Amino acid sequence: MPRLYGYSPKGKRCYGKNDWLAKGRVNIIGALLEGALITLCAFQCNIDSDIFHAWINQDLLPKVPRNAVIVMDNVSFHKRQDIQHSIKNAGFTLEYLPVYSPDLNPIEHKWAQAKARRRKYRCDVDTLFYTSLF
16 A cells, blocks of 8 residues: 655655555564574464464474473463463463563564564565574
8 A cells, every 4th residue: 555645855746665565464473482583473364362272282382392381471362271271281381471561571572673673674574584583
């Protein structure tokens, strides 16, 4: 969608040189281990409890070391019973962050860093995450 407003010298037509990377929304699920991203999945759709449950079982649990503690925020689908059972049955401890505390969630800082790099380098999501993992 083109921008409706912009800046240009008075009396001159405004031309855009940047597509602003607005090709559609991408939602990403990821996990950190000791500050490093250990798994990422990108989706062109909204992430719901079914997608999250599949990601937990197929992607996250096989990559997490034994006896790890999995910490999640309080998004409603994180608390679905079958997700909790999957984590506990795989031998992991599950903890939740306090309500309304994104500053305590290290992955929120990682997402902010990713967004800043995407703006700085004007790259797409694939380039950002799959060729230059930070």
